Amino acid sequence: MQFLLHHTVITQAIANNDHKTLKQCQDKNSAGWVLSNSLAAIHSDLSKSMKIDAAHSALKDALQGIAMASLPGIEILNTPPSSKMDYLDSLAVRTVEVFKLNGIITLKPEVFAASGIRALQPDELPQVLKDDLANVKKVPLLNIPATYPQIWNNVEQEMSDVVRSGYFILGPKVAELEKQVAAYCQVPYAVGVSSGTDALLLALMAADIGPGDEVITSTYTFFATAGSIVRTGAKPVFVDIDPVTFNMDIEQTEAAITPQTKAIMPVHLYGQCVDMTPLQDLAKKHKLWVIEDACQAIGSEFKGQRAGGLGDFGCFSFFPTKNLGGFGDAGMVTTRSMELYEKMKVLRVHGMEPKYYHKMVGGNFRIDALQAAVILAKLPHLERWVNDRRTNAQRYHTLFQQAGLTGRLTLPKEVFPRHVYNQYIIRVSDGKRDKLREYLNGQNVACEVYYPVPLHLQECFKDLGHKQGDFPEAEKAAAETLALPVANEVTAEQQEYAVEKAKSFFS
Numbered sequence: 001m002q003f004l005l006h007h008t009v010i011t012q013a014i015a016n017n018d019h020k021t022l023k024q025c026q027d028k029n030s031a032g033w034v035l036s037n038s039l040a041a042i043h044s045d046l047s048k049s050m051k052i053d054a055a056h057s058a059l060k061d062a063l064q065g066i067a068m069a070s071l072p073g074i075e076i077l078n079t080p081p082s083s084k085m086d087y088l089d090s091l092a093v094r095t096v097e098v099f100k101l102n103g104i105i106t107l108k109p110e111v112f113a114a115s116g117i118r119a120l121q122p123d124e125l126p127q128v129l130k131d132d133l134a135n136v137k138k139v140p141l142l143n144i145p146a147t148y149p150q151i152w153n154n155v156e157q158e159m160s161d162v163v164r165s166g167y168f169i170l171g172p173k174v175a176e177l178e179k180q181v182a183a184y185c186q187v188p189y190a191v192g193v194s195s196g197t198d199a200l201l202l203a204l205m206a207a208d209i210g211p212g213d214e215v216i217t218s219t220y221t222f223f224a225t226a227g228s229i230v231r232t233g234a235k236p237v238f239v240d241i242d243p244v245t246f247n248m249d250i251e252q253t254e255a256a257i258t259p260q261t262k263a264i265m266p267v268h269l270y271g272q273c274v275d276m277t278p279l280q281d282l283a284k285k286h287k288l289w290v291i292e293d294a295c296q297a298i299g300s301e302f303k304g305q306r307a308g309g310l311g312d313f314g315c316f317s318f319f320p321t322k323n324l325g326g327f328g329d330a331g332m333v334t335t336r337s338m339e340l341y342e343k344m345k346v347l348r349v350h351g352m353e354p355k356y357y358h359k360m361v362g363g364n365f366r367i368d369a370l371q372a373a374v375i376l377a378k379l380p381h382l383e384r385w386v387n388d389r390r391t392n393a394q395r396y397h398t399l400f401q402q403a404g405l406t407g408r409l410t411l412p413k414e415v416f417p418r419h420v421y422n423q424y425i426i427r428v429s430d431g432k433r434d435k436l437r438e439y440l441n442g443q444n445v446a447c448e449v450y451y452p453v454p455l456h457l458q459e460c461f462k463d464l465g466h467k468q469g470d471f472p473e474a475e476k477a478a479a480e481t482l483a484l485p486v487a488n489e490v491t492a493e494q495q496e497y498a499v500e501k502a503k504s505f506f507s
């Protein structure tokens with residue numbers, strides 16, 4: 001739940017040196033907001049009883065971990081005053097409404113009685129939170145705004161920096177993000193791009209892949225993997241998957257190599273790395289590029305090495321649903337090669353170097369500086385979110401085992417630690433997957449199928465000449481897999497509810 005902390009609650013907490021309620025509001029399940037427009041009022045209240053410097057540092061300390069909601073000037077002007085309440089209280093009501101908060105924590109709930117928002121006393125909060133957690137009615141697949149309290153202050157700061165600087169195309173925020181993502185992925189270089197799709201396309205272009213070339217990849221992945229290969233004029237050569245990891249089968253990869261093969265594009269699907277050692281050996285033996293589609297796998301590891309540093313190029317997506325998502329489209333390519341890094345930077349801006357001189361044909365693959373700002377603000381939280389996802393995955397394992405459902409469905413296996421669970425995928429056999437999905441959706445448990453049709457059976461690839469039965473494991477996975485909510489904001493109680501509903505489906 002998310003609450004606005006009325007300014008008097010903050011003043012009292014500081015005056016009494018009792019930060020219990022503020023501490024409770026720093027939890028991911030009970031986040032607190034303060035109306036930034038009320039900070040001046042708190043400051044002047046505190047200054048009545050303490051020195052101004054002491055008041056200022058006490059306020060800063062008290063607000064650690066509390067998100068600040070700023071009501072824009074236009075919202076303030078559009079908030080009518082009420083004869084029944086102070087104007088700052090009217091603004092508080094408006095804030096609860098526009099930020100879609102669950103209510104306000106206040107010393108005087110009666111003031112808000114007629115406002116239509118929920119108002120609680122600080123000492124009511126623990127019970128309200130307990131009841132809310134216990135009373136699960138809905139499990140969404142994702143709840144992106146649930147993480148806003150953790151990131152809001154930094155996101156606002158970073159975005160304001162960009163807007164105020166007027167530097168919207170590449171520039172210092174993009175350079176900083178590239179540096180930080182490269183360090184996170186344990187590689188020396190990273191190039192910010194406009195999406196995960198463009199990351200793949202840019203990597204293929206930097207590897208000079210084009211008409212007449214073949215690129216081997218998995219048939220069981222998101223469309224962009226193969227779509228980007230086709231856009232260079234090259235041919236995607238599909239291979240089947242390993243049924244446990246859902247990732248490309250290495251023996252089939254070797255068998256698919258021809259004199260035209262220029263690259264292998266392993267996809268670390270759902271957040272678990274492909275078995276990279278034999279794949280790297282194959283690439284070395286046949287002198288092939290390795291272009292990792294790590295769009296779902298930022299932070300995942302293979303033998304202690306991060307995705308993105310396991311091939312020549314690592315391609316990432318910051319689509320909002322990814323473990324590290326922007327507020328729109330964005331992506332990144334990582335590499336260990338300075339030469340490829342320099343080439344990609346030129347290809348990203350139409351192959352232009354110096355200005356208005358073009359030795360190569362590239363594209364506009366630039367990352368938006370505002371997206372870079374958002375992702376920069378979120379990056380320091382990524383490790384915690386990954387750990388939350390891993391904890392949630394482990395909890396599902398335990399719950400499904402306790403529910404006696406492991407004979408009815410197959411749980412995902414972490415074969416190559418560490419899996420970052422962009423998706424938690426169960427398998428449901430005997431043609432029951434779609435019925436279970438329908439049942440869970442009907443019980444307000446969101447779940448999704450990634451992906452219902454393998455790429456070799458997509459209409460746009462019919463010229464490749466594939467038919468049903470060519471890649472049986474991928475076809476089986478497409479009929480059996482189901483993604484359950486596993487994101488960092490999903491609570492233990494929501495997972496218990498989801499498993500309980502799955503149990504009632506099977507009983």
Ligand SMILES: Cc1ncc(COP(=O)(O)O)c(C=O)c1O
Pocket residue numbers: 195196197198221222224225267293295296316317318319329330331
């Ligand atoms: C495996 C895979 N490859 C590529 C992409 C493309 O990324 P984007 O949506 O950022 O273009 C995605 C994103 O969904 C993906 O999951």
